[in-house]
Amino acid sequence: MTTADIIATEDRYQIPTYKKFPLALDRGEGIWVWDTDGRRYADFYGGHCVVPIGHSAKPVVDAIAEQAARLMFYSNVVYSPVRAEAAETLARLAPEGLQHVFFCNSGTEANETALKMARTFTGKTRVVAMTAGFHGRTLGSLIATEGAYRRPYEGILPETTFVPFGDADALEAALDAHDDVAAVILEPIQSMAGLYTASNAYFERLRAACNAADCLLIFDEVQTGVGRTGTFSISESIGVRPDLITLAKSLASGIPVGAVLASDAVAAHVKLGDQGTTFGGGMVAMAALTATLRTIEADGLMARATQVFDRVAERLAGNVVEVRGGGCLIGVELDRPAAPVVQALLERGYLTGTSGDKNTMRLMPPYTVPMDVVDDFCDTLRDVLDTP
Ligand SMILES: Cc1ncc(COP(=O)(O)O)c(C=O)c1O
Known part of the structure; x- marks a missing residue:
């Protein structure tokens, strides 16, 4: 099945109660997931705040x-x-x-x-x-x-x-x-x-x-x-x-x-x-x-979750309104609506989420997310925010 076939088939048979990312995932490893076209994403959505030690650990x-x-x-x-x-x-x-x-x-x-x-x-x-x-x-x-x-x-x-x-x-x-x-x-x-x-x-x-x-x-x-x-x-x-x-x-x-x-x-x-x-x-x-x-x-991953939060807060300081929450449950409040930013990040290979506050993005990555991936994510987010 092509990705388009998969999406059409799910939409045809599944009662439409979920708003979905427009992609079909095929496999995962650590912070990474791959879609059915072989494209790789860093999963800062964490499978919906679910995978503490990474995908398919x-x-x-x-x-x-x-x-x-x-x-x-x-x-x-x-x-x-x-x-x-x-x-x-x-x-x-x-x-x-x-x-x-x-x-x-x-x-x-x-x-x-x-x-x-x-x-x-x-x-x-x-x-x-x-x-x-x-x-x-x-x-x-x-x-x-x-x-x-x-x-x-x-x-x-x-x-x-x-x-x-x-x-x-x-x-x-x-x-x-x-x-x-x-x-x-x-x-x-x-x-x-x-x-x-x-x-x-x-x-x-x-x-x-x-x-x-x-x-x-x-x-x-x-x-x-x-x-x-x-x-x-x-x-x-x-x-x-x-x-x-x-x-x-x-x-x-x-x-x-x-x-x-x-x-x-x-x-x-x-x-x-x-x-x-x-x-x-x-x-x-x-x-x-x-x-x-x-x-x-x-693996001492609870302490590591806190380090991830500190790194995100440090790397985004001055570029966003506020980073709040704790550990690997991170809210990033922007000076604009979060939904288009989440979409732009998806196009650049990052899965992230919105929240009930329209300007706040949610990040819920595995506690194991490598720091260089956190840094790349923060750089990409800053770039998205700077792109008119
Ligand atoms: C704080 C909180 N409580 C309860 C639930 C419900 O959990 P479940 O979807 O496993 O029923 C959720 C789900 O997102 C949640 O975030």
């Missing part, structure tokens, strides 16, 4: 192949050495006090599970979430997702109180105004919104307010987690521990895995049968997770 490919040949799948009605190893590895890397894990298959499923746990733990129902936050597109996660994704389903979703991210006064006022709050959920860096961060002082007030209101604090770390911002969970650098953390994207290098990390108290409250999924914790997925996490740990 050998340790993961080997682990998947070996596990697939041994036993591809069995559900949680049996124990498995590969699942035990994955759970132990994840618990070891998780922040102190959040060593209990529930495996599922995606970010939205992890968030729904966390919201369910908060409801049963507190016996309360209301969710407080952040304006412009994103937590997934299934109905349970839309409870906490503000804006256009939620709007068509308003009537059937429980009432949610939305407050601006980073505004501790508004958060405290919302918790004072409602005595039925089960959980506050937020992305510790608001990614889709435009890579907005908040101060440690904000997170300290957030934690204190949740304690005072007897509700749980959920960090959606689907994007920030797995070392992407320099520590396994961003809670470690913020210095504030939530009751629940949700993870997905980077966990298993592209094999679908979601996970909920829970405190002792929350985990102790979950009853047999409260949660469950056929595919969560499947053997091939667990093998991919363990291989991914071990490589991140052994």
Whole structure:
């Protein structure tokens, strides 16, 4: 099939819910992906914030192949050495006090599970979430997702109180105004919104307010987690521990895995049968997770993610309005709309993304991206910005 045939065939049969780059990818290695015409791109989109150790990384490919040949799948009605190893590895890397894990298959499923746990733990129902936050597109996660994704389903979703991210006064006022709050959920860096961060002082007030209101604090770390911002969970650098953390994207290098990390108290409250999924914790997925996490740990890649951020910030200083975010979750605010710049970069062989803020580009490269590729990218971006 030619590239045009591939695009026409997908468009003919796939329900058109995605805006796509106009290319068909064929293979990948490290930071690089190749399209079906053999053209190479440096992937600063990271397969959608998914590939921490690069595309088709050998340790993961080997682990998947070996596990697939041994036993591809069995559900949680049996124990498995590969699942035990994955759970132990994840618990070891998780922040102190959040060593209990529930495996599922995606970010939205992890968030729904966390919201369910908060409801049963507190016996309360209301969710407080952040304006412009994103937590997934299934109905349970839309409870906490503000804006256009939620709007068509308003009537059937429980009432949610939305407050601006980073505004501790508004958060405290919302918790004072409602005595039925089960959980506050937020992305510790608001990614889709435009890579907005908040101060440690904000997170300290957030934690204190949740304690005072007897509700749980959920960090959606689907994007920030797995070392992407320099520590396994961003809670470690913020210095504030939530009751629940949700993870997905980077966990298993592209094999679908979601996970909920829970405190002792929350985990102790979950009853047999409260949660469950056929595919969560499947053997091939667990093998991919363990291989991914071990490589991140052994190669010191969390620290490297921070170096990538520093390099981008240094190389773009003075050429853009702001570089914000953390580690390999980078927002580059421009003095103009980002979409045409993303298009121009694509034409020059770089995959990058836009965000909810029209002037902000998103970069989510593998933590392994070579520094000379980062430098070339920054030079190319500067050149694109200088080209009339
Ligand atoms: C912060 C955040 N939470 C949740 C999700 C939903 O994850 P998934 O697409 O795996 O359901 C996403 C997806 O982009 C996300 O960015």
